[in-house]
Amino acid sequence: MVPHELNGRFPMHELSLAHDMTRIIGSALGRKVHLDRVNITVGPLSGISPESLRFCFTEVAKVEGFGEPELVINQTRAKIICLDCDIEYEAKEFYQGCPDCGSLSRRIISGREFTVDSVELEEGND
Amino acid sequence: MCDEATEQKVDITTSVMSKNDLFAAENRGFLKGKGIYTLNLISSPGSGKTTVLESMARFFGPRMAVIEGDIQTRRDAERIEKAGCQAWQIETGGACHLDAHAVKHAMDHMDLDSDDLELLAIENVGNLICPSGYDLGENLRIGLLSVPEGDDKILKYPSLFSSINVLLINKMDLLPHLDFDVDRAIEECRSLNPDVIVLTASAKTGEGMEEFCGFVENQFSG
Numbered sequence: 001m002v003p004h005e006l007n008g009r010f011p012m013h014e015l016s017l018a019h020d021m022t023r024i025i026g027s028a029l030g031r032k033v034h035l036d037r038v039n040i041t042v043g044p045l046s047g048i049s050p051e052s053l054r055f056c057f058t059e060v061a062k063v064e065g066f067g068e069p070e071l072v073i074n075q076t077r078a079k080i081i082c083l084d085c086d087i088e089y090e091a092k093e094f095y096q097g098c099p100d101c102g103s104l105s106r107r108i109i110s111g112r113e114f115t116v117d118s119v120e121l122e123e124g125n126d
Numbered sequence: 127m128c129d130e131a132t133e134q135k136v137d138i139t140t141s142v143m144s145k146n147d148l149f150a151a152e153n154r155g156f157l158k159g160k161g162i163y164t165l166n167l168i169s170s171p172g173s174g175k176t177t178v179l180e181s182m183a184r185f186f187g188p189r190m191a192v193i194e195g196d197i198q199t200r201r202d203a204e205r206i207e208k209a210g211c212q213a214w215q216i217e218t219g220g221a222c223h224l225d226a227h228a229v230k231h232a233m234d235h236m237d238l239d240s241d242d243l244e245l246l247a248i249e250n251v252g253n254l255i256c257p258s259g260y261d262l263g264e265n266l267r268i269g270l271l272s273v274p275e276g277d278d279k280i281l282k283y284p285s286l287f288s289s290i291n292v293l294l295i296n297k298m299d300l301l302p303h304l305d306f307d308v309d310r311a312i313e314e315c316r317s318l319n320p321d322v323i324v325l326t327a328s329a330k331t332g333e334g335m336e337e338f339c340g341f342v343e344n345q346f347s348g
């Protein structure tokens with residue numbers, strides 16, 4: 001993880017993740033350019049607070065030379081299989097059981113994803 | 127990957143955790159090569175992780191080494207050393223979790239070549255959210271939940287409790303004084319994670335600790 005002077009004041013892992021995002025973007029582009037938009041996907045079991053991430057990323061992107069891109073967060077739902085009635089359903093939180101039979105007996109098959117999907121370059125940066 | 131001459135949008139499609147996962151895979155391979163089985167203990171602050179580890183240190187002795195993750199101070203490592211195990215303290219200096227690179231760095235400072243050594247226990251920074259996405263290279267992820275924290279915590283922190291292999295409910299000696307419903311906690315943890323193994327203990331009184339240590343021992347000596 002890249003240490004950052006803000007680390008001591010904001011003990012949240014979204015800050016180190018924001019640094020990882022700029023590292024991934026920089027290495028994919030091969031250079032630092034101002035960006036219009038950064039598109040990412042965040043699952044409900046990724047342990048990430050989208051608002052904290054947005055706060056940290058805005059700061060880190062600026063400091064790291066990527067300008068002030070809009071962070072577009074695609075918040076997915078987890079895919080779940082009900083172990084009582086076998087149907088597959090999707091959920092953002094885990095208090096509600098199966099929409100068909102109400103059972104909380106289930107297997108979660110996705111929801112941990114956290115990816116940088118694409119970036120859009122500022123006009124004149126192509 | 128990037129065709130910037132023709133379009134403004136550049137596809138990246140990369141997992142943000144990929145670098146950590148790479149270090150975690152390296153740690154796992156390195157530890158396997160040394161015949162060391164590894165635990166990652168995660169819980170909120172004050173749930174008794176260090177007390178559990180002290181009790182484990184008395185059970186395993188020099189067969190176990192411990193990496194302690196804390197924001198500040200060597201206090202926890204000193205407690206483990208007193209109980210009879212090698213311990214290395216990572217002071218994260220503000221960061222709320224351990225990552226695989228920090229663990230790799232800690233291992234560089236430790237003596238992991240002893241023939242006696244069979245088990246490495248990593249005590250994560252006390253936090254129910256941030257550590258959950260970071261694979262450290264462990265073989266077994268243990269979530270601790272203590273009775274005073276309440277039986278409603280599991281569904282509040284699904285990213286952690288859906289990712290653990292073992293739930294250890296600690297401070298069972300306080301059960302008569304509090305409203306913690308053990309069955310509810312187990313049911314809700316299984317609802318996130320049907321394969322989870324649940325054990326109960328009081329690290330303070332020692333109740334259930336021999337069973338817990340025996341369970342851990344069976345994972346690598348069975």
